[in-house]
Amino acid sequence: MTTRGFTTRQLHERATGATPTARATPIYLTAGFEFDEYDNAAAHFGAGEGYAYTRIGNPTVETVEHTLAALEGGSQALLLASGQAATSVALLALLEAGQHIVSSTHIYEGTRGLFRDNLSRLGIATTFVDDIDDPDAWEAAIRPETRALFAESISNAANRLIDIAAIAEVAHRHGIPLVVDNTFATPYLVRPIEHGADVVVHSASKFLAGHGSVLGGAIVDSGRFDPARDGHLFPHLIEPGRGGAASIADRVGGDARIAYARESVAPRFGPTPSPLNAFLIGQGIETLSLRVERQSANALAVAQWLEGRPEIAAVDYVGLIGHPHHALAEHLLPDGYGSVFSFTVRGGSDAARRLVESLEVFTHMTHLGDVRSLVLHPASTSHVTLSADERAAVGVFEGTLRVSIGIEDVADLTADLARALAVASPVDVAVVA
Structure with a gap:
């Protein structure tokens, strides 16, 4: 074999052989992944097979996503760089300019600021419900352009609760999802999807990680999106893609909301979690x-x-x-x-x-x-x-x-x-x- 130069060797020399099986989740701390064959690149960009770039997918991140989906009783999860990123991505996957959110008054102030100051600049309005105990108050706030109801399972800071099942029933009568921030409760204490919620968000920096050392956020979807019943409210999920490609709903059915968040919102806005942070969140979840x-x-x-x-x-x-x-x-x-x-x-x-x-x-x-x-x-x-x-x-x-x-x-x-x-x-x- 031709002897390569020192700089080339320090970049490319590495051991080959069988990959050991680690009991702890391996940390794939890499920006990108090699393609084994020329056609693998086309397969990834065409059908999403395998891994290419950590902003799009990473094995360490996906392991934690799988665990979170299982714990929340959801279909799929999406790990993000912070809890604020999770809330933002979840809502941007549902709403566009001219549309509307109905939210509990009793929410984290960072979320209130997102609604009042940031989403409003994108043409998305919010109505806050004070009497969160009353399903009729939620229903009265819904408009034809409403596309999400939002609440916290245990509120910040006065410990207010919502009757998740009752508010979910209101949302579903109008064909719109109930999004619940479950950070304070965690899936150990309550699993909102089991009570009818459609989307759950977390600041994984908090209880999921548990040690105050990393930032992270997560979205968990119920997988219960009904294209036939509610697709007219979310045309971006049911319309064909560019070049006549199949719609997201045609490809993944009930997982259309989180597929859109994963494929079109998160990678383009870019709140990608570090694989190291994902590993530490996963370690925290174990306890x-x-x-x-x-x-x-x-x-x-x-x-x-x-x-x-x-x-x-x-x-x-x-x-x-x-x-x-x-x-x-x-x-x-x-x-x-x-x-x-x-x-x-x-x-x-x-x-x-x-x-x-x-x-x-x-x-x-x-x-x-x-x-x-x-x-x-x-x-x-x-x-x-x-x-x-x-x-x-x-x-x-x-x-x-x-x-x-x-x-x-x-x-x-x-x-x-x-x-x-x-x-x-x-x-x-x-x-x-």
Whole structure:
């Protein structure tokens, strides 16, 4: 064999032979993939066979997608670079200029901003429903141009729930999908597709990954799109492709929504997840039930402890009997009530500041779903752009703090809170506040 130059050898010399079988998901950390034969390239670009470029498909990413679809009870999943990317791609696969979303008022502020500021610039309007308990309120907001209903399974930050089955029934009467952000609940606590939802989105950065180390998002589709019944509302899914190619619905039937998201939205807008991040999300998913079970139990204990403290004005946790959605939670969330909730300390923003600055076990940061317990003051951070009335409507006041409870020993969490409350809102102040 002709001896090649040093630079050529450092690029091309590698071992050949059988590929070992790894128990952990291999990380295919590569931008592109080799084609074994000349015709393989044409087969990929023509029929989608094999792998060519990680923006289009990657074995590590696909392994995690398969697991997520199975856990949510969906047909297919699509992994993306962040939770915001998942929400954006899911909705852009459904809507176009001149169309309309009906959304719960009780949603993540980043999503509200997407609806109000970004999708509106693309000609997509949104109506927010305040009375999310009332299916008639959802129905009244639907217009002829509505193409999606959107809600969170457990809301940020006041722990409001929706009756998924009832709202799905409203959506389906109009031939439109219900999209549910299931980040707070995770598929361990509730699987919205089993209750009639059509599309589920996640910030995989949170509970799915679990350790606060990576970003990621996911879309899971039910696979129940009916081209004959609802195709007229989504012509981009049923019309022939360029050059007379078969429509997406003709090719994949009920998976047309997520196929369009995978083939036409995600690769063109480009929110591609790193295979390394996908691997770490997949590793996190392997312990999801153990973490969420422990976090939910800890959260219930902390919420009950807070509820009995004179320094606390209110605790918004759906696991508490006094929460307005507790009865619905017993039905929807039989395995735990989740671990993210808010409480309001007497003494307003000054007391909230002193409490946060006095905590030692809780970490002060803008994140949730971590194995560590976290705390944030929404009024000065995530909800700062809302007016006081708008904040009040979603349960955020000057003394409100949002916590994401981790897996620590619960006695350490309550002791940390007790010490901080003694500094932040002494009992004698709390009683007269």
